[in-house]
Amino acid sequence: MAADDVDLVLAARSGDRAAWAGIYDRYADRLHDFCWSVLRDRDEAADAMHDTFITAYRKIDQLRDPTRLRSWLFAVARTEALAHARKRKRAVPTEEIEVTAAGGGPEAAAQTEELRALVWAAAAGLADRDRAALDLHLRQGLEGAALGEALGTSADNANVMMSRLRDQVERSLGALLVAKTGRDDCVALAELLKSWDEEFSPLWRKRIARHVDDCPTCGKRRKRMVSPLALLAGVPLLGAPHDLRDRVLHDIDLISNTRMTGAERRRRRLANAVLAAAVILVIVALLFRNTGNDTGPTQLATATTIDNFLTPPAAAGETTSSSVDLATDPTNGTGTTRKGSPATSTTIKGATTNTTLPPATTSTTIPMTVSASSREQTGCVGDDVHVSATVTGGARPLKSVKLFADGPGSSTNSGMQGGPTAWSGVFHPTQAGSYSWWVRATDAAGQVVNGAKHTISISVCPR
Secondary structure: OHHHHHHHHHHHHOOOHHHHHHHHHHHHHHHHHHHHHHHOOHHHHHHHHHHHHHHHHHHHHHOOOHHHHHHHHHHHHHHHHHHHHHHHOOOOOOOOOOOOOOOOHHHHHHHHHHHHHHHHHHHOOOOHHHHHHHHHHHOOOOOHHHHHHHHOOOHHHHHHHHHHHHHHHHHHHHHHHHHHHOHHHOHHHHHHHHHOOOOOOHHHHHHHHHHHHHOHHHHHHHHHOOOHHHHHHOOOOOOOOOOHHHHHHHHHHHHHHOOOOHHHHHHHHHHHHHHHHHHHHHHHHHHHHHOOOOOOOOOOOOHHHHHHHHOOOOOOOOOOOOOOOOOEOOOOOOOOEOOOOOEEEEEEOOEEEEEEOOOOOOOOOOOEEEEEEEOOOEEEOOOOEEEEEEEEEOOOOOOEEEEEEEEOOEEEEEEOEEOOOEEEEEEOOOOOEEEEEEEEEEOOOOOEEEOOOEEEEEEOOOO
16 A cells, blocks of 8 residues: 555646545545544534645645655644644534444443443543544554654654553543443442532543542452443444545645646746737638628727727726727828827728727726635644635736735745635744734735734644
8 A cells, every 4th residue: 555655645746636536535534534533523524634635735745755645644634633623612522423333142232332432422521632642543543653653753652642541541431431330339439429410521530530449349340341442442434425525626626726837827828828819810810801891891890899809807896908009190101000099090992990999098096905814723833824815906917915924033925826816825833922914915006905914823732
């Protein structure tokens, strides 16, 4: 599989969009299942996995070792899932799981299913980062260096973290199983749990665990019960929704279309110029063909008609101006063209056409507005902050659209990509603290407009 991953990564880096479909088909179900395990909400899990692939598309060149694609994708998914968990600012929901325990007969299967659902609900009380790490190891099968890469640390640190976490889960969730099933066997436990509201809060987790540690009866019961880690590992995989694939690949295509290189832009401008020249030749040919008829004078197309044919109509709120030379002044003898005349006269094969031109236009300032938003409400040092902006009005084409960021000890600005109205950009916070950012647009007439200032809080996040 590592060799196949290398081929996919190399193809993706070369611009092969089909490679992203291959990467999605290989890893989408596992990544979605991981996001669901962290967030316990199917809609949020789908959004987090969508953001995982968009971020992976933007950063694929940063993957140093293509054979590590799997653990790298899980690292990206972990960052996105934890970001979604921070944004919602509410308790983690406990989504029901559908399990079917195999073996041991119907009664044993029903009991195992009940215990697994109980442990799954209790695991929601763990810290988001601990729950993510546990799922990467138990349910996604990452170990050693791969687990360390997904957690943003070394293999040794990952092993120490997992050892600590496994002991904590075995002790605390094992105590929960005893509390739910062993009251009748221990009077002291029953007395302790009289005021328990059935919520496995950190306080009650510690109280129950301390009792089970000190009580011979409850301690033996915990040893006889199924391991909470085994119950968590047995939660079935929740694959990605079928319609999510089209959404992810469509959005990757949209981003790809706005990230043209300079050479691509030059090729596109050349193609547009060739097309415009071809259109002009076609119009001229049609005009001369029409004037060859003997039925009488044929009127030429007016300047406005030709201009509208070659130039896309102006968007709402925008104005365009143009002047087209239709005739050479026959009276001055210099062969120069006179623009903006009240009327001109053109004679072709004895047919004279009088065309009235509008007066010469004067330049006016077209009001321009800039609105922007960021996908991230908070962020981590070293991660990208993605900004999208909409620029309307102004003299087109715009001269520049830039993203400015001002944070602890540094100020940066960078050009944004896109157009004609939709733009996107990224800045990279390097220190923790509060950052201000805004978007500035400059049009072809030199008009400069700054969008509203926004702030984002950047923290040092464990890797």
